Amino acid sequence: MPAAVVFDCFDTIVMSRPLPGPETYTACLADVLALDQRCAGQVVHTVFTAVFAAMSDRSALQPPTMALLDAALGEQGQPRERADMEKALWHALGCADPGQYALCEPTADAMRRSAAAGHTVRLMSNCYLPGNLMRRLLHQLKVPEVYDRALFTADGGPKKPDPRAFRLIGEGDFERRVMVGDSEETDIAPAAALGWDTVHVDPGDPDLTELFTLLEL
Incomplete structure (x- = not known):
């Protein structure tokens, strides 16, 4: 069979x-989503703190990345369209870099x-x-x-x-x-x-x- x-x-x-560090994520979100550095840094901190907490617990469910990003932007009073958030993730995680x-x-x-x-x-x-x-x-x-x-x-x-x-x-x-x-x-x-x-x-x-x-x- x-x-x-x-x-x-x-x-x-x-x-x-190796994936880039928080500074690169922050710069990318600030650029793609037209955020100031402080706001972008807070969004990155909120999203990745939640993801890393789930990753460190073998039995924890991983929260959806898009929902985390959407909620973090909302908390900062900076909501964005889904297409823009996807573009930000694409660039932040190196997908637009041909060598990544x-x-x-x-x-x-x-x-x-x-x-x-x-x-x-x-x-x-x-x-x-x-x-x-x-x-x-x-x-x-x-x-x-x-x-x-x-x-x-x-x-x-x-x-x-x-x-x-x-x-x-x-x-x-x-x-x-x-x-x-x-x-x-x-x-x-x-x-x-x-x-x-x-x-x-x-x-x-x-x-x-x-x-x-x-x-x-």
Whole structure:
């Protein structure tokens, strides 16, 4: 029976440089949303304090990034249209920088081969970008569009390593589930605890041979 093969995004299918710091986020929001530096700094502090608090608690649900940004701007008396907030996030998280993100070709090939063999390919990511922007980024990087479902935690809900996140993305009538990711703590160990097969990917030397062996590709 075909398997569900779940790929982590960052440092598995998408390689990335370190994200910028709060000063860069603040400058970007001030520029894109036409805010003064004090207001932009307060918005960044409010949003990322909430996100980091959720990320530090393994069982906490991640709040939706867009809702946090909208509420923080409202508190400052500076509401903005959704399109403007999405543009601010896109730029603040480096998506407009051609050097920030890159496709991992070996993992992309593994996605294609898994799908071609009849397996169900899915994506899963702890992220700050809402789902529509994540899909835009993946399309921009030419990530193979062979996945039928994705779980992007910036839309709100459980996140890795919470077992609820794995159960959500693994839903379906599958005889086996495989997690492919770079993090032992958030990808491999929690998936293995649920009885999934796992394939660890080293971002510095991505080798998907173990996945091909598991799936007999």
